[in-house]
Amino acid sequence: MKCVIAGGNVKGERGLGPGERSVPAEPCLTPHTLSSSPVLGRAVHSLSRIGDELYLEPTESGLSLRAVNSSRSGFASFLFAPLFFQLYEPGSAGPETELFRCKVHMKSFLGIFRSLPSLEKSVGKCLILLKPRASRLVLQLHCKYGVTKTHNLAFQECERLQAVFDTQSCASHLCAPARLLADAVVHFPPMLAEVTLGTGPGGKISLRNYVEDEAEPSKTMVTELWLAEDEFQSVAVTPGSHITFCLKEFRGLLSFAEASNLPLTIHFDEPGRPMIFTLDDTVLEVHLVLATLSDLQSNSQSPSTNGVSHLPAPSDDFADDLESYMVAMETGEGDSERAPSPTFPLHTPWPAQREPEEEKEEEGAVPGTPPHKKFRSLFFGSVMTPGRPGVATTQEVLAEDSEGES
Amino acid sequence: MPFSAPPAASGERYALSASLDNARHLSSLLRAVHFQDHATCLATASGLRVTVEDAKCIQANAFIQAEIFQEFSVQEESVMFRISLSVLLDCLTIFGTSSLPGTSTALRMCYRGYGYPLMLFLEEGGVVTVCKINTQEPDELLDFDFCSTKVVNKIILQSEGLREAFAELDMTSEVLQITMSPDKPYFRLSTFGNAGSAHLDYPRDSDLMEAFHCSQTQTNRYKISLLKPSTKALALSCKVSIRTDAQGFLSLQYMIRNEDGQICFVEYYCCPDENITEAEL
Numbered sequence: 001m002k003c004v005i006a007g008g009n010v011k012g013e014r015g016l017g018p019g020e021r022s023v024p025a026e027p028c029l030t031p032h033t034l035s036s037s038p039v040l041g042r043a044v045h046s047l048s049r050i051g052d053e054l055y056l057e058p059t060e061s062g063l064s065l066r067a068v069n070s071s072r073s074g075f076a077s078f079l080f081a082p083l084f085f086q087l088y089e090p091g092s093a094g095p096e097t098e099l100f101r102c103k104v105h106m107k108s109f110l111g112i113f114r115s116l117p118s119l120e121k122s123v124g125k126c127l128i129l130l131k132p133r134a135s136r137l138v139l140q141l142h143c144k145y146g147v148t149k150t151h152n153l154a155f156q157e158c159e160r161l162q163a164v165f166d167t168q169s170c171a172s173h174l175c176a177p178a179r180l181l182a183d184a185v186v187h188f189p190p191m192l193a194e195v196t197l198g199t200g201p202g203g204k205i206s207l208r209n210y211v212e213d214e215a216e217p218s219k220t221m222v223t224e225l226w227l228a229e230d231e232f233q234s235v236a237v238t239p240g241s242h243i244t245f246c247l248k249e250f251r252g253l254l255s256f257a258e259a260s261n262l263p264l265t266i267h268f269d270e271p272g273r274p275m276i277f278t279l280d281d282t283v284l285e286v287h288l289v290l291a292t293l294s295d296l297q298s299n300s301q302s303p304s305t306n307g308v309s310h311l312p313a314p315s316d317d318f319a320d321d322l323e324s325y326m327v328a329m330e331t332g333e334g335d336s337e338r339a340p341s342p343t344f345p346l347h348t349p350w351p352a353q354r355e356p357e358e359e360k361e362e363e364g365a366v367p368g369t370p371p372h373k374k375f376r377s378l379f380f381g382s383v384m385t386p387g388r389p390g391v392a393t394t395q396e397v398l399a400e401d402s403e404g405e406s
Numbered sequence: 407m408p409f410s411a412p413p414a415a416s417g418e419r420y421a422l423s424a425s426l427d428n429a430r431h432l433s434s435l436l437r438a439v440h441f442q443d444h445a446t447c448l449a450t451a452s453g454l455r456v457t458v459e460d461a462k463c464i465q466a467n468a469f470i471q472a473e474i475f476q477e478f479s480v481q482e483e484s485v486m487f488r489i490s491l492s493v494l495l496d497c498l499t500i501f502g503t504s505s506l507p508g509t510s511t512a513l514r515m516c517y518r519g520y521g522y523p524l525m526l527f528l529e530e531g532g533v534v535t536v537c538k539i540n541t542q543e544p545d546e547l548l549d550f551d552f553c554s555t556k557v558v559n560k561i562i563l564q565s566e567g568l569r570e571a572f573a574e575l576d577m578t579s580e581v582l583q584i585t586m587s588p589d590k591p592y593f594r595l596s597t598f599g600n601a602g603s604a605h606l607d608y609p610r611d612s613d614l615m616e617a618f619h620c621s622q623t624q625t626n627r628y629k630i631s632l633l634k635p636s637t638k639a640l641a642l643s644c645k646v647s648i649r650t651d652a653q654g655f656l657s658l659q660y661m662i663r664n665e666d667g668q669i670c671f672v673e674y675y676c677c678p679d680e681n682i683t684e685a686e687l
Contacts, residue, residue, distance in 0.1 A: 108601030111576070118570060136602065145567055146612040153602040 001058040001100060004087035005036045005126040036084060037126045037141070039284070041113035042256050043078040047106065049252025050076045050288075054109045055161045056137070057101040058090035058130070062285075066161050067106065073291035074249040075163040084283035086125070100132050102155035112139055112151050130155075163289045167276050170267035172237035174205065178257035178264050180231055185254065187223055188247060194293065195250075197268070198242035203229035205237075210244045210293065233263055243268045244293035245275050253277055253288045260284075271295040421485045421519040422449045425477040428510040429528060431664045432470055433498040436491060438642055438662070438672045439466035441635035445491035446544045449517075450484045457547055458491065463677045464632040465548050466639070474668055485517060487541035489524060497537040501530040517541070550675040552649075552657050559586040559620040560649040561593055565640055565660070567614035571595060571606050572637045575630060579604075581679050582630045586650060587623035593648075597630065616645065626654040627679040636660075639672040654678035 043065060047054055051067035051074075058064075062081040068074065082088040091100055113119060125142040141149040167173075184207055188195060194210035208224040229235050257264045257279050268275040272294030279286035426432055432454075439445070439458045448455045453471035472478040501511050514527040526537040575582065579597035586593055593608040593615075610618045636658055640646060643660035650656055658674040 105601060111574075111601065114574070115570075122570075145614045146609045147567060147614070148605075148607040148609075150605040150607070151602060152604070 001056075001063075001091040001128070001130040002087070002089045003058075003063060003085045003128050005040055005084070005128070006086040037123045038116060038119045039084075039260065040080070040126065041116050041119045042259050043080075043286075044106075044110055044113045045116070046252040046256040047076055047078065048110045050074050050249055052106050053103045054106050055101065055103045055158060056130070056155075057160065060090060063088070063090070063128075068161055068163070069249065074246060075161075075287075075289045076249075076253065077287050079285040079287075081283045081285070091130070100130055101158060101160065102130065102137065103158040103161075104137055104153050104155045108151075108153050109139075112141070112149075163274075165274050165276050165287075165289045167265075167267040167278065170269040170273075170276065172199070172241055172266075172268050173234070174232055174237060174266040175234040175263055176227075176232045176266075178254060178260075178262060180227065181264060182254055182258045184225060184227060185247065185251065187225060192247050194244050195247040196242055196244040197266075199237045199239055200226065201239075203235060203237075205229070205232070205235070241268075241270075243271055243275055245290045249290060250277065250288065253279070253286065256286070268292070419481055420479075420516045421481045422515070422517040423477070423479050424449075424454070424475045424513075424515045426475050426513040426515075428665065429498050429513040430510060431474055431666070431668070431670075432513065433495060434642060434664070435468040435470055435662065435670055435672060436495055436498070438639035438660070439468045439635075440491055440495060440638075441466070443490060443492050444488055444542075444545075445494075446486065446488050446547060448484060448486045448544075449480045451480055453478065456491070459545070459548055460632060461629075462548065463629065465550065465675045466636070467673050469671045469673075471670070474664070474670065485519070486544045487517070487520075487524070488544045489539055489541050493539050494524075494526075497526050497528070497535075497539065500528055500535050500537070501533070548675075550655055550657070550677075552651060552655055552675060556651045557649045557657075558622050558652055559624055560617070560647065561586065561615065561620065562617035562645060562647045563593075563608065564614045564616060565643045565646050567608065567612070568646060569637075569640055572634075572640050575634065576601065576604055577630060577634070579630055581627040582633050583625060583627045584648070584650070584656065585623070585625045586620050586648070588620045589623065592618070592620070617647075624650055624654065626650060626656065628656060628676050629679050632676055633674070636674045639674065643672070 044054065047065060047067040051069050053067065055066040055068075056063065057066065059079075062079050062084065064077055064079045066075070066077040068076075122144040123141050124144070127138070127140040127142070129138040129140070131138060135154060137153045137155045139151045139153065141151075143149060185195070188207075188209055192209050196206075196208045196210050198206040198208065200206050205227045206224060207227070209222060211220050211222060254264070260279070260281070262279045262281055265278045265280070266275065267278070271292055273292065275290050275292050277286075277288040277290075436445075436456055439456060442458045442460050444458075446457045448457070451472065453469060453474070456468045456470075457465060459465045498511075498513065509530060511528050511530040516525040516527075521541075523538040523540050526535075526539070528535045528537070575595075576597040576599035578599035578601070581598065583596040583598070584594070585591060585596070591605075591607045592610040595606040597604050608614065610620075639658075639660040639662070642662045644663055645661040647659040647661075648656070649659075655678065656674075656676045658676075660672045660674075662670045662672060664670060
């Protein structure tokens with residue numbers, strides 16, 4: 001795979017080297033996006049907020065960069081269409097071989113694009129070349145003054161990383177300029193984990209920090225803000241609905257959207273079902289899929305839980321499908337935690353009715369790090385351990401972090 | 407404003423006495439070589455040289471020539487002593503490191519000779535501080551025997567082009583490899599870290615290249631931890647000259663313009679790393 005990303009406003013750029021075709025020089029960019037290398041850099045920064053590994057997948061429809069978090073409850077993908085590049089050669093897929101894909105350590109990749117201002121100022125062309133035989137991913141930045149930075153990164157082969165989601169099947173859709181949402185989330189503490197989006201009377205949309213039930217009302221700070229329907233570009237929501245998602249992971253996408261000046265579309269459905277954020281451009285497609293907190297009272301699809309009743313859930317409805325239950329069993333030490341709110345399943349359509357055997361598909365993409373800690377912090381921490389930053393800390397622990405309690 | 411210290415007792419004259427209107431002319435240069443606690447100071451009629459060494463592999467020298475000072479007098483041919491550079495810097499910046507425009511700390515420095523402490527008189531806004539810093543027996547300094555006749559490759563670059571590169575060096579790499587060649591890649595900085603290798607290439611016709619005199623292809627490796635402190639000197643400088651000799655010894659000379667536009671120099675000498683392993687590409 002080989003691709004060349006046009007640079008920005010850099011003078012003194014050298015011409016293409018031998019073997020590199022060039023396309024006509026006008027920027028293949030829409031009015032939204034300016035120079036391409038910083039866009040790639042910002043995408044990497046966004047992805048770095050999600051996971052520790054960056055998956056690169058060249059396809060016929062473009063180069064896809066993806067990341068998943070360790071608890072499999074957040075997935076992001078940036079698809080750069082061939083037009084984004086000055087040159088795009090995904091490589092050839094034979095009848096039996098697929099296009100080569102790989103994953104690299106996020107830190108290594110991020111290090112190359114660490115300084116966004118300098119990317120803007122001094123980087124012209126960026127060349128990405130995958131050398132399977134040398135086991136190296138080559139990133140070459142052509143900078144100001146004719147300087148060339150070449151990074152040879154080690155990569156690992158990997159399975160396809162894909163979260164299955166369907167924006168069409170979501171009941172509610174919102175579209176807003178990134179600026180609006182950025183201005184809204186600024187009111188919440190930076191460390192706040194979850195936030196609840198709700199639809200209220202008169203078409204108003206609310207954002208409220210999520211507070212777990214056990215927290216003492218008198219010691220908790222609640223921030224709530226309301227946005228009028230006309231501040232959004234489009235609103236098609238189920239009245240009286242609400243959904244809780246991880247704000248931290250969303251912030252990464254939000255910075256990208258703001259910088260690229262693209263409107264953000266939000267698709268959501270019932271609590272517990274994944275929430276999808278999308279950004280669309282002629283040369284770029286961005287998706288962020290986040291698992292959402294399941295409602296305790298809601299009657300979401302009752303799964304075949306296999307009668308694994310030693311997970312003392314307050315209600316079995318908490319677990320939405322078998323897969324997340326399996327995850328809970330892997331992750332929940334001592335089996336005493338409540339079942340987690342569901343992660344969206346990878347490789348399976350939602351809702352899941354599949355057999356445990358089908359889990360083999362995701363083996364290839366399983367990162368080495370044990371997920372349970374982070375996972376817990378997303379959905380358990382908020383329920384189990386009050387006193388995390390962002391919520392008023394209580395002196396006493398309201399929920400022990402070990403066996404035999406609920 | 408300069409002011410004079412009381413004369414030494416019994417009419418003796420100081421072995422070294424100097425006045426400087428703006429102590430920053432001295433302190434900023436000393437910071438550029440401050441990677442060890444102690445330094446050796448050598449004062450001659452031409453000026454002051456402050457030397458810092460580490461691991462018997464690296465030596466940095468800051469030169470503040472006599473013309474920078476408002477007054478500079480050395481009694482003997484040369485005066486040499488070892489002193490705590492950390493303490494010296496703390497004293498020179500005793501009124502704070504950030505300065506309001508228009509204000510500066512005035513300095514008077516006196517040294518009576520072997521065995522005596524270095525006296526500093528610092529004044530800013532009417533407030534005077536007197537410091538006495540103990541001196542020690544000077545160390546024997548490394549002699550890299552680096553002279554212009556032995557230089558194999560030499561380039562002069564505008565510092566602007568290197569600053570970011572040095573600041574972002576992959577510190578997980580043990581070495582910094584420097585390649586200088588009359589052919590491609592001309593001038594290359596390479597690191598071999600945990601993530602993989604990284605190469606930074608500067609072409610000979612780059613706008614940044616002020617002079618390019620490479621006669622032979624040389625690739626040398628230096629311990630990155632030893633060279634990293636030179637980033638401070640690079641940050642202050644406007645130009646840097648990079649030279650290597652036949653043994654692979656590296657000389658980095660930084661041209662620094664101070665607030666008054668005067669030129670000072672800082673140089674770093676470094677031995678090549680003995681553990682040669684195959685370079686990754």
